[in-house]
Amino acid sequence: MKYFITGGAGFIGSHMVDELIKEGEVTVFDNLTSGKTDYVAHHQENDKFKFIKGDLGDLSHLKKAMKNYDAIFHFAANPDIARSMLETDLDLREGTLLTYNVLETMRHNGVKKIIYSSGSGIYGDVGTTPTPEDFGPLLPISMYGASKLSCEGLISAFCHMFDMQGYIFRFANVVGKRQTHGVGYDFIHKLKENPKELTILGDGTQSKSYIHVTDVAEAMLFVYKGSSDKVNVFNVATDDYIDVTTIAKIVIEEMELKDVRLHYTGGNRGWKGDVPKVRFDLDKIHRLGWRAKYNSTEAIRKSIREMLERE
Numbered sequence: 001m002k003y004f005i006t007g008g009a010g011f012i013g014s015h016m017v018d019e020l021i022k023e024g025e026v027t028v029f030d031n032l033t034s035g036k037t038d039y040v041a042h043h044q045e046n047d048k049f050k051f052i053k054g055d056l057g058d059l060s061h062l063k064k065a066m067k068n069y070d071a072i073f074h075f076a077a078n079p080d081i082a083r084s085m086l087e088t089d090l091d092l093r094e095g096t097l098l099t100y101n102v103l104e105t106m107r108h109n110g111v112k113k114i115i116y117s118s119g120s121g122i123y124g125d126v127g128t129t130p131t132p133e134d135f136g137p138l139l140p141i142s143m144y145g146a147s148k149l150s151c152e153g154l155i156s157a158f159c160h161m162f163d164m165q166g167y168i169f170r171f172a173n174v175v176g177k178r179q180t181h182g183v184g185y186d187f188i189h190k191l192k193e194n195p196k197e198l199t200i201l202g203d204g205t206q207s208k209s210y211i212h213v214t215d216v217a218e219a220m221l222f223v224y225k226g227s228s229d230k231v232n233v234f235n236v237a238t239d240d241y242i243d244v245t246t247i248a249k250i251v252i253e254e255m256e257l258k259d260v261r262l263h264y265t266g267g268n269r270g271w272k273g274d275v276p277k278v279r280f281d282l283d284k285i286h287r288l289g290w291r292a293k294y295n296s297t298e299a300i301r302k303s304i305r306e307m308l309e310r311e
């Protein structure tokens with residue numbers, strides 16, 4: 001099998017490379033904006049691995065690069081959810097349009113399978129209602145969520161119009177080694193700068209599922225091999241949830257700090273567009289036979305240790 005991985009030098013993409021290289025040949029296509037060649041450097045000597053520095057915005061380069069592949073794992077997107085407050089077309093350009101370019105190139109080059117990294121943001125703010133994959137109406141509250149939802153729509157349309165097959169994964173918050181952003185990452189960096197005080201966005205009660213990146217890569221491959229609908233949509237999360245204040249306490253403990261003052265900016269959400277409580281219905285993926293190895297607390301603790309390079 002030959003796999004083409006957009007954003008394969010990024011956090012989740014590089015872990016997917018680690019899994020897929022056991023299965024076949026892997027080409028990473030990445031513009032290195034948030035990704036790093038270091039994240040895939042351990043495959044450089046492997047004949048089954050190829051790295052292409054390229055931007056998905058460059059359609060003609062993409063058409064030349066994506067030839068003779070069995071499946072496309074598409075991870076490349078803007079990772080900064082809050083930035084669209086300042087740049088309202090960011091997720092349109094660095095999300096929706098990139099996905100269109102990937103699909104159009106697939107159509108042009110006759111590639112039939114796309115595996116896409118969507119997220120819980122497509123569900124919008126529905127409080128503590130556990131959302132199954134067929135939940136609706138889908139009303140995102142961020143540009144990022146809106147872009148993810150429009151990408152899902154484009155994938156479904158291309159699959160039906162051009163005889164392709166799609167796998168759409170709605171992830172919880174993903175954590176682990178090579179993380180480039182996220183709450184744990186943010187807290188570590190703030191505490192390195194000032195070990196006496198930690199500023200927490202919101203009131204600390206925001207609670208979500210945090211899943212370890214190795215579980216995510218494994219789930220994607222498991223579903224890809226085990227589900228065969230035209231468009232396969234799956235939630236990927238842990239069964240449990242953890243709040244932001246608890247995450248702060250774990251980070252403080254793991255950094256072996258004492259007497260850190262927690263300062264809250266207030267309000268029930270971290271920023272405009274942040275969904276404070278996220279709950280998944282995981283029945284579909286459990287029925288297929290997959291469950292996360294680490295729960296949210298374990299995944300957070302493991303990721304903090306990995307970011308502090310203690311594991």
Ligand SMILES: NC(=O)c1ccc[n+]([C@@H]2O[C@H](COP(=O)([O-])OP(=O)(O)OC[C@H]3O[C@@H](n4cnc5c(N)ncnc54)[C@H](O)[C@@H]3O)[C@@H](O)[C@H]2O)c1
Nearest residue numbers: 007010011012031032033034035055056076077117119174
């Ligand atoms: N991290 C999470 O918690 C999470 C949750 C749900 C969904 N996702 C989605 O998973 C995907 C991967 O996220 P991540 O956390 O690994 O982020 P990341 O920033 O580490 O990875 C994105 C990669 O895409 C590359 N890239 C960005 N724009 C590009 C372009 N125009 N052309 C080529 N390459 C480009 C970056 O250099 C980077 O390597 C994203 O689509 C993200 O929205 C992430």
